[in-house]
Amino acid sequence: MTEHELVRELAEKASTKIVMLVADGIGGLPLEPSGRTELETASTPHLDALVRRGTSGSSIPVLPGVTPGSGPGHLALFGYDPLEFRIGRGALEATGIGFELGPNDVAARGNFCTLDSAGLITDRRAGRIASEESFRIVERLQQVQIKGIETFVKPVKEHRFVVVFRGPGLAGDVADTDPQATGVAALDPLPLSPAAARTAEVAKEFVRQARGILAGETHANGLVLRGFATKPQLPSYLDLYKLRAAAIAVYPMYKGLARLVGMTLVGQAHTLDEQIDAMAACWNDYDFFFLHFKYTDSTGEDGQFAEKVKRIEELDRAIPRIEKLAPDVLIVTGDHSTPSLLKTHSWHPVPTLLVAPTCRPDGLEKFSERECLRGGLGMFQAKHLMLMALAHGLRCAKYGA
Amino acid sequence: MTEHELVRELAEKASTKIVMLVADGIGGLPLEPSGRTELETASTPHLDALVRRGTSGSSIPVLPGVTPGSGPGHLALFGYDPLEFRIGRGALEATGIGFELGPNDVAARGNFCTLDSAGLITDRRAGRIASEESFRIVERLQQVQIKGIETFVKPVKEHRFVVVFRGPGLAGDVADTDPQATGVAALDPLPLSPAAARTAEVAKEFVRQARGILAGETHANGLVLRGFATKPQLPSYLDLYKLRAAAIAVYPMYKGLARLVGMTLVGQAHTLDEQIDAMAACWNDYDFFFLHFKYTDSTGEDGQFAEKVKRIEELDRAIPRIEKLAPDVLIVTGDHSTPSLLKTHSWHPVPTLLVAPTCRPDGLEKFSERECLRGGLGMFQAKHLMLMALAHGLRCAKYGA
Numbered sequence: 001m002t003e004h005e006l007v008r009e010l011a012e013k014a015s016t017k018i019v020m021l022v023a024d025g026i027g028g029l030p031l032e033p034s035g036r037t038e039l040e041t042a043s044t045p046h047l048d049a050l051v052r053r054g055t056s057g058s059s060i061p062v063l064p065g066v067t068p069g070s071g072p073g074h075l076a077l078f079g080y081d082p083l084e085f086r087i088g089r090g091a092l093e094a095t096g097i098g099f100e101l102g103p104n105d106v107a108a109r110g111n112f113c114t115l116d117s118a119g120l121i122t123d124r125r126a127g128r129i130a131s132e133e134s135f136r137i138v139e140r141l142q143q144v145q146i147k148g149i150e151t152f153v154k155p156v157k158e159h160r161f162v163v164v165f166r167g168p169g170l171a172g173d174v175a176d177t178d179p180q181a182t183g184v185a186a187l188d189p190l191p192l193s194p195a196a197a198r199t200a201e202v203a204k205e206f207v208r209q210a211r212g213i214l215a216g217e218t219h220a221n222g223l224v225l226r227g228f229a230t231k232p233q234l235p236s237y238l239d240l241y242k243l244r245a246a247a248i249a250v251y252p253m254y255k256g257l258a259r260l261v262g263m264t265l266v267g268q269a270h271t272l273d274e275q276i277d278a279m280a281a282c283w284n285d286y287d288f289f290f291l292h293f294k295y296t297d298s299t300g301e302d303g304q305f306a307e308k309v310k311r312i313e314e315l316d317r318a319i320p321r322i323e324k325l326a327p328d329v330l331i332v333t334g335d336h337s338t339p340s341l342l343k344t345h346s347w348h349p350v351p352t353l354l355v356a357p358t359c360r361p362d363g364l365e366k367f368s369e370r371e372c373l374r375g376g377l378g379m380f381q382a383k384h385l386m387l388m389a390l391a392h393g394l395r396c397a398k399y400g401a
Numbered sequence: 402m403t404e405h406e407l408v409r410e411l412a413e414k415a416s417t418k419i420v421m422l423v424a425d426g427i428g429g430l431p432l433e434p435s436g437r438t439e440l441e442t443a444s445t446p447h448l449d450a451l452v453r454r455g456t457s458g459s460s461i462p463v464l465p466g467v468t469p470g471s472g473p474g475h476l477a478l479f480g481y482d483p484l485e486f487r488i489g490r491g492a493l494e495a496t497g498i499g500f501e502l503g504p505n506d507v508a509a510r511g512n513f514c515t516l517d518s519a520g521l522i523t524d525r526r527a528g529r530i531a532s533e534e535s536f537r538i539v540e541r542l543q544q545v546q547i548k549g550i551e552t553f554v555k556p557v558k559e560h561r562f563v564v565v566f567r568g569p570g571l572a573g574d575v576a577d578t579d580p581q582a583t584g585v586a587a588l589d590p591l592p593l594s595p596a597a598a599r600t601a602e603v604a605k606e607f608v609r610q611a612r613g614i615l616a617g618e619t620h621a622n623g624l625v626l627r628g629f630a631t632k633p634q635l636p637s638y639l640d641l642y643k644l645r646a647a648a649i650a651v652y653p654m655y656k657g658l659a660r661l662v663g664m665t666l667v668g669q670a671h672t673l674d675e676q677i678d679a680m681a682a683c684w685n686d687y688d689f690f691f692l693h694f695k696y697t698d699s700t701g702e703d704g705q706f707a708e709k710v711k712r713i714e715e716l717d718r719a720i721p722r723i724e725k726l727a728p729d730v731l732i733v734t735g736d737h738s739t740p741s742l743l744k745t746h747s748w749h750p751v752p753t754l755l756v757a758p759t760c761r762p763d764g765l766e767k768f769s770e771r772e773c774l775r776g777g778l779g780m781f782q783a784k785h786l787m788l789m790a791l792a793h794g795l796r797c798a799k800y801g802a
Contacts, residue, residue, distance in 0.1 A: 033454055034762045062800055063404065064781055065788030066411070069801035082801070083402045092802050341759075345799055347792040348761050349777070369777075370764050379779030 016328035016393035025297030025338025027350045040368045042312040046319035047367040054355035057377025067347045073335030074257045079386030088229020095256030101231035106170040112159040112220035125159045126220040144209045171196040176226035236262025248275045249292035300338030329356040329393045356392035417729035417794035426698030426739025428751045441769045443713040447720035448768035455756035458778025468748040474736030475658045480787030489630020496657030502632035507571040509629045513560045513621035526560045527621040572597040577627035637663025649676045650693035701739030730757040730794045757793035
């Protein structure tokens with residue numbers, strides 16, 4: 001029996017409310033050995049009070065030592081084994097810019113590049129052209145017309161864009177056209193299975209027309225495509241957990257990830273306060289609330305230790321407003337660590353707390369990486385957090401008699 | 402996606418150096434209840450200093466409660482699931498005496514036994530004849546000639562030996578001839594699959610000729626064979642991890658295990674000091690160094706608590722010389738515990754420390770079984786240690802975007 005079969009069998013309806021507050025990249029490292037992490041430096045009286053009432057632990061997003069991107073990091077928190085469920089690069093990029101993929105769509109990530117007169121790549125990123133410039137060029141690509149196919153080209157940032165082909169009989173297993181080198185021509189989009197033959201033809205025709213349209217451009221006179229992917233098939237929160245789930249996020253990527261598992265996007269919030277307003281406004285309509293806080297990650301990625309500390313303190317100040325809604329289960333965690341020291345996502349376990357009347361206290365005093373090592377949730381795989389959420393919300397039947 | 406597929410996808414080249422110092426059987430038990438283990442008794446100022454700078458934890462070699470042999474214990478440390486990758490008994494014995502198995506080889510473990518005039522086994526270990534006596538008899542078996550097959554017979558210890566058949570079309574799935582009882586005849590080596598028919602014939606012919614040669618021996622006038630096995634197919638360190646790996650071990654078994662995963666044997670060391678000399682001499686040629694220290698295990702197996710303490714202190718004194726090489730990641734662990742109290746390998750978790758500039762400190766003060774329980778690596782499966790080594794050496798790409 002797979003874990004998903006188990007949870008589908010055991011999950012049951014109840015009137016309890018579960019809030020999962022994801023502080024993106026919250027885990028950190030000390031700037032000096034044996035010093036304090038960002039979380040240990042921050043003043044977090046409200047999170048500390050939750051820790052004293054709750055059960056805490058350290059979450060391993062994928063496997064020990066494996067650094068996750070946002071996709072696998074969130075899938076795991078949502079209870080989907082990130083090694084079993086993968087979101088193809090193209091689908092993740094589309095998701096990240098808020099493009100809702102349909103069942104007949106294949107998405108690919110595109111890069112503009114510079115070609116010489118012989119058609120060989122001289123710059124794989126087209127001189128990292130400015131986003132505004134890229135937006136203009138993407139606009140020109142809307143002229144592409146492929147019979148029987150609806151084509152969407154959307155800008156991402158700088159030289160990056162997303163292309164989505166919509167039509168019957170498309171498949172994701174098409175080879176990248178990016179040769180990952182300069183001095184050579186872009187590759188043909190070859191089908192990796194018979195089912196992808198039509199998609200490969202469509203991609204080839206897209207490239208042919210695009211090359212014509214871009215011919216006069218100085219930097220972005222070529223393009224490469226990679227990560228062809230269809231929308232991943234993920235069982236929904238309602239199906240798996242019998243939870244009506246709402247997502248309150250600011251950034252498109254996290255909205256997209258939530259939508260992939262069947263959450264409803266709620267509100268148009270730009271600040272944490274507005275996110276809590278949005279949650280309060282729909283409190284009676286949902287059982288589960290995914291609240292995403294981005295800035296603990298972005299400050300970490302920028303290497304701004306002091307800024308990350310401030311963002312953690314901002315998060316802490318929001319806790320009383322969340323508590324006022326009286327969720328039955330309140331979880332505070334992250335999808336991965338983002339130490340300011342490393343300026344990137346990392347593999348280090350993520351401090352996690354869970355508060356519910358059904359918690360077993362573990363005697364911890366403070367919400368920190370070090371304290372959480374001694375917590376009652378132990379060192380656990382992130383994909384099991386939803387099981388613990390359901391259990392503490394009394395939403396999980398006994399397994400076996 | 403399997404864990405090996407994942408690591409193969411994520412591992413990337415870097416200039417960092419990783420040292421894995423395996424203190425065989427280092428974990429122990431107190432001789433008296435509530436007393437101290439060997440490691441807790443030893444004075445280990447250098448290991449303790451590493452613990453204060455690093456992240457520590459408890460390694461579970463196979464599964465909780467499962468006591469590993471040296472084969473599974475090391476495979477796990479090397480990152481190979483010891484339940485998925487098995488080294489057949491014959492192949493492990495051959496490896497243990499330093500016999501390098503080739504792709505056309507089948508190895509079996511042999512025991513000399515005593516037969517009565519009716520050919521029934523009266524002593525399954527031939528009176529545990531002395532090794533010298535056994536060596537003489539093994540020498541006589543070199544006369545065996547089998548058409549199209551090269552036969553190697555090598556002594557192990559006392560009544561034990563290894564036989565290797567080399568030739569095309571051989572397979573490992575041949576039944577043991579040891580009836581595991583006295584008063585009965587040795588069994589025929591039966592093929593367990595059609596592919597093993599030829600191997601079974603070869604083994605039968607070997608036994609027939611050997612019986613003739615041994616007929617005049619007093620004790621060792623018969624033999625039984627078991628654990629027929631080919632060389633296990635293990636992906637190499639270079640393939641899996643993109644690591645050029647060197648092994649610096651004294652005993653043939655550990656050299657053999659390292660060779661099975663594609664490590665290069667370095668040096669002709671007999672002492673830990675000589676091992677470190679050998680490592681230093683090839684420091685620029687490799688990325689990963691497996692250093693094996695045997696005596697924490699052998700003293701444990703002999704039940705010599707005080708001797709094991711001394712060996713741990715010897716290990717501790719070697720740490721500064723290793724640190725002088727400035728490895729980016731230094732791991733000290735064991736393949737299993739060998740408590741002097743039990744005089745054998747045991748299932749108890751193995752104290753493990755990892756030091757790197759990318760470590761998250763966990764506030765531990767001493768390298769001991771008790772302290773490691775509260776460490777930042779938690780209670781982890783040994784097979785994940787290599788992932789953590791790669792991560793801390795910044796040799797592992799992000800998983801997913």
